[in-house]
Amino acid sequence: MLGRNKTGGEATGKTAGPPEMTSKTAPSRRSLLVAAGAGGLGIAAGAVGQAKLSGAQATEVPAGDIVEFHGTHQSGIATPAQDRMHIAAFDVTAESREELVALLSDWTAAIEHLMRGSDVGEFGATGGSYDAPPEDTGEALGLSASHLSVTVGFGRSLFEGADGPRFGLDGKIPEALIALPHFPGDALEEARSGGDLVVQACADDPQVAVHAVRNLARIAFGRARVRWSQIGFGRTSSTSTAQATPRNLFGFKDGTANLKAEEQKALDEHVWVSGAAGSEAWMNGGTYLVARRIRMHIETWDRTSLREQENIFGRTKREGAPLSGGTEFTEPDFAMAGRGGPIMPADSHVALAHPSANNGTQMLRRGFNYTDGSDGLGRLDAGLFFIAFVVDPRTHYVPMQNAMAKNDALVEYLKHTGSGLFAVPPGVQEGQYLGQGLFD
Numbered sequence: 001m002l003g004r005n006k007t008g009g010e011a012t013g014k015t016a017g018p019p020e021m022t023s024k025t026a027p028s029r030r031s032l033l034v035a036a037g038a039g040g041l042g043i044a045a046g047a048v049g050q051a052k053l054s055g056a057q058a059t060e061v062p063a064g065d066i067v068e069f070h071g072t073h074q075s076g077i078a079t080p081a082q083d084r085m086h087i088a089a090f091d092v093t094a095e096s097r098e099e100l101v102a103l104l105s106d107w108t109a110a111i112e113h114l115m116r117g118s119d120v121g122e123f124g125a126t127g128g129s130y131d132a133p134p135e136d137t138g139e140a141l142g143l144s145a146s147h148l149s150v151t152v153g154f155g156r157s158l159f160e161g162a163d164g165p166r167f168g169l170d171g172k173i174p175e176a177l178i179a180l181p182h183f184p185g186d187a188l189e190e191a192r193s194g195g196d197l198v199v200q201a202c203a204d205d206p207q208v209a210v211h212a213v214r215n216l217a218r219i220a221f222g223r224a225r226v227r228w229s230q231i232g233f234g235r236t237s238s239t240s241t242a243q244a245t246p247r248n249l250f251g252f253k254d255g256t257a258n259l260k261a262e263e264q265k266a267l268d269e270h271v272w273v274s275g276a277a278g279s280e281a282w283m284n285g286g287t288y289l290v291a292r293r294i295r296m297h298i299e300t301w302d303r304t305s306l307r308e309q310e311n312i313f314g315r316t317k318r319e320g321a322p323l324s325g326g327t328e329f330t331e332p333d334f335a336m337a338g339r340g341g342p343i344m345p346a347d348s349h350v351a352l353a354h355p356s357a358n359n360g361t362q363m364l365r366r367g368f369n370y371t372d373g374s375d376g377l378g379r380l381d382a383g384l385f386f387i388a389f390v391v392d393p394r395t396h397y398v399p400m401q402n403a404m405a406k407n408d409a410l411v412e413y414l415k416h417t418g419s420g421l422f423a424v425p426p427g428v429q430e431g432q433y434l435g436q437g438l439f440d
Helices: 097-115 206-219 264-270 278-283 298-302 306-313 349-353 398-407 409-413
Strands: 084-092 149-155 197-203 224-235 287-296 368-374 380-390 414-424
Touching: 084 206, 084 380, 097 149, 097 206, 149 287, 197 206, 197 287, 197 414, 206 224, 298 380, 298 409, 306 349, 306 409, 349 398, 398 409, 409 414
Parallel strands: none
Antiparallel strands: 084 197, 084 224, 149 197, 149 414, 224 368, 287 380, 287 414, 368 380
16 A cells, blocks of 8 residues: 655646546645645645655555545535544634634645645654654554545534624524434433534544544644544445445444435435525535434344344345335335235334435435443443434434434434534635635
């Protein structure tokens, strides 16, 4: 595997690519001294070419390993889902609007480097002064970009706190960025919920994803601190028709009916914000991220019969086909009669999550399995870290979650322990920083 570039530099001679994953050949990048960024980091966009800086040799990065940073939408949403994730929410400790803008500018520059497989900073992990801390933490040296995507969102608490509006953002909070209601059965932990900012880093290599969040947290020091974080493994949804449907920790295929990146019309209707005007116009091209940490009662489930498991999901365990027949992608027949009622139980997970039961609404799911050891009583602390992107949580998430929390037979085996809702601004164009439209 080819190594990571030691440093960053200005983008030159860049070939335009699609807004998500690029398949164009990326030239090797050279390391250049660049002017200091808003926070004095001296980070610039992914450099190209070949050169040496402080004795560090730039190396080539496989083009197929790179997800494009610039575009209409942020990466990590319609990007084909990777297999590893590290997500973290931050509380902003900066007191001024200028400090917050500087943080977002620094993050933007760093993320562009990270997604291209470069070290953060002018001198990276091994250059610069021998008597100063390195600008990059270095654990990703020798690793490729690994399809890293980084997505940043804003929580409601960034706009308003207990003492009123923050950072001069009064009147700018989108109406859809609500405080999520307390759903039936919620057992939310404050330390696992909320946050002013969220960073979702996804990659093929878990160390690359962790490296991204670690360095963004380091850059944020003195301006924001981590509120909660979660590492996920094994995607629980497919976001491309080229991907097979994965399985959750209950052993069932998950996300069969998930929206796919190729379904542009459906994405425009159910995921991307458009037509917002006035104080909310900055959200056009963005979306809303719903995050829920859902612990699974693994041991109880493992003692449940196969018949009951399949009735709870409404699908066969091996093939993922609806109980009404066919293959995995056959549309369920909710009217088909069975013994004592519909063959597709009305309280099955599929029946309650289906668009026909939710006014035709759909969502783009990008969840991951997780396990955090045991709870001290010999039970696995494991489950699903649910992530979904929707055009409006008031119509595309809250009604569905309310119905499922009340009626879904699967609820008996689940406990929601963490929750968050974030406004994800649109993608970044050359020369911009993340969320710039909110502050202009």
